[in-house]
Amino acid sequence: MDTNKAKKLKVMNQLVEGHELTTQLQQLLSQPGSGLGPAEDLVAKILGSFNNSISILDTFEPISSSSSSLAAVEGSQNASCDNDGKFEDSGDSRKRLGPVKGKRGCYKRKKRSETWTKESTILEDEFSWRKYGQKEILNAKFPRSYFRCTHKYTQGCKATKQVQKVELEPKMFSITYIGNHTCNTNAETPKSKTCDHHDEIFMDSEEHKSPSLTTSMKEEEENHHHHNGSSTENDLSLVWPDMIFEEDYHHQAIYVNGETSTSINDLGSPDHLVFGAGGDFGFSENEQYFSIFSPCSNLS
DNA sequence: CAAATTTGACCAGC
DNA sequence: GCTGGTCAAATTTG
Secondary structure, eight states, X not given: OOXXXXXXXXXXXXXXXXXXXXXXXXHHHHOTTXXXXXXXXXXXXXXXXXXXXXXXXXXXXXSSSOOTTSTTOOOOOSOOOTTTTOOOSSSOSOOOOSOOOSOOOOOOOOOOOOEEEEEESOOOOSSXXXXXXXXXXXXXXXXXXXXXXXXXXXXXOOOEEEEEEOSSOTTOEEEEXXXXXXXXXXXXXXXXXXXXXXXXXXXXXXXXXXXXXXXXXXXXXXXXXXXXXXXXXXXXXXXXXXXXXHSOSTTOOEEESSSOSHHHHHHOOXXXXXXXXXXXXXXXXXXXXXXXXXXXXXXX
């Protein structure tokens, strides 16, 4: 297996990028005329770069002897669905308070697909997704949102992704892609890039895909109820498209095919992170992502 | 009115 | 039993 080599390469790339970005930041800060916007942007990139490095290293050398079984779990793809999931009303069934009509029967929990995770401030990609769930994660401050390909039923595309804010860097999102797209997205996106980018790294800045936003870019109102006295969020929410598009896909490295992104959570210092205190997090996408921003209070 | 999102219930793995 | 992932009814949005 040459995955170790590949991971080394990724780490090297990340570190080199971090170095370059830091140099840029240094130059920016030395110039009195420049505002702090670009500098903050660079800081986000740098942090993302280092986070990615750490993530890669985390998979490169399993720290504890834990989880040697994670990769080998082939199969189990078809969970036992034998009983047709028909727990109709034959007394047993599960409690089903309320008017849940249809059988909710068995479903397959995908166990091992190709997964890769990136951290980015960009939530969009060239695919269209539909949100199908959101969960609060145990040690995470922010809920995780679950997306499936819009063409899941029309074209049988099984790709999903999970999006969660990075605790350490609230500008960033940890985006885990699960499975490859089998759908034909050419009809919707000018960019005819199929999803073959697993296990590769997007360090090439000429990649510059402008993610075709299927978003409606609606402005948020509820976003403002977090105001900590400063109204900088408004400014940034006006600015975010620029931020988004200027952020090319530099810092997107990724580790592949491991378990899901637990390592990122492990990095977290569980302190309170001030929400929008620095004026970050101003960009809010459409509302499928929007609810990610709100730190969740466990109300179970 | 169709498509997308929200949200709580359901389900499987550990 | 807990937790994360998925389903699907209800609701919202375009």
